[in-house]
Amino acid sequence: QIQLVQSGPELKKPGESVKLSCKASGYTFTDYAINWVKEAPGHGLKWMGWINTQTRKPTHADDFKERFVFSLETSASTAYLQINNLNIDDTSTYFCTRGKFWDSFDYWGQGVMVTVSS
Amino acid sequence: DIVMTQSPSSLAVSAGETVTINCKSSQSLLYSGNQKSYLAWYQQKPGQSPKLLIYWASTRQSGVPDRFIGSGSGTDFTLTINNVQAEDLAIYYCQHYYDTPYTFGAGTKLELK
Numbered sequence: 001q002i003q004l005v006q007s008g009p010e011l012k013k014p015g016e017s018v019k020l021s022c023k024a025s026g027y028t029f030t031d032y033a034i035n036w037v038k039e040a041p042g043h044g045l046k047w048m049g050w051i052n053t054q055t056r057k058p059t060h061a062d063d064f065k066e067r068f069v070f071s072l073e074t075s076a077s078t079a080y081l082q083i084n085n086l087n088i089d090d091t092s093t094y095f096c097t098r099g100k101f102w103d104s105f106d107y108w109g110q111g112v113m114v115t116v117s118s
Numbered sequence: 119d120i121v122m123t124q125s126p127s128s129l130a131v132s133a134g135e136t137v138t139i140n141c142k143s144s145q146s147l148l149y150s151g152n153q154k155s156y157l158a159w160y161q162q163k164p165g166q167s168p169k170l171l172i173y174w175a176s177t178r179q180s181g182v183p184d185r186f187i188g189s190g191s192g193t194d195f196t197l198t199i200n201n202v203q204a205e206d207l208a209i210y211y212c213q214h215y216y217d218t219p220y221t222f223g224a225g226t227k228l229e230l231k
Contacts, residue, residue: 104213
């Protein structure tokens with residue numbers, strides 16, 4: 001069955017970096033883009049961007065251009081989100097989700113909680 | 119960026135009632151090339167990831183009960199839930215995928231009366 005399995009919760013200090021993983025299974029990894037969605041406490045869902053799993057080209061939403069890196073390990077059907085120079089506002093749950101271009105998101109990872117605290 | 123405005127922000131209902139959630143986009147989501155509106159609805163239960171309910175504004179995702187009905191076109195959309203069940207208590211989000219950045223509505227929290 002189709003699954004997106006994300007890595008475990010993270011506790012980090014301001015200024016540190018974190019790299020989250022999203023392992024896909026049950027489908028051909030390169031048939032769908034991987035999108036990243038942020039859910040900050042009490043702030044709903046925000047699309048961060050996507051990565052084209054065929055060309056490896058990332059596209060970032062404006063608020064996520066500076067410190068956010070999308071990458072792939074195609075041989076392992078895994079996508080990564082790295083957040084550099086963490087700050088308190090990065091405390092959120094991050095979801096990976098698959099979707100074809102200009103299409104809805106039909107499968108989601110379970111989410112990973114990142115807590116940034118001094 | 120396309121702004122998605124959802125209403126109401128919360129709704130208290132009794133089991134068996136019908137509820138309507140509205141979503142309005144700041145520009146049309148209807149693509150003339152295929153006459154489809156690029157609008158989806160998601161359900162998110164506490165502690166879970168969002169689940170796709172409706173895409174292309176009115177197409178129900180496989181396995182979604184037929185009491186969930188999406189309607190609308192262009193800029194105005196509605197999610198109707200007939201015969202609400204206790205298991206439907208969740209936050210519902212609309213989302214456009216017409217162009218990047220994709221944006222979500224602020225969500226509608228469905229609670230039991």
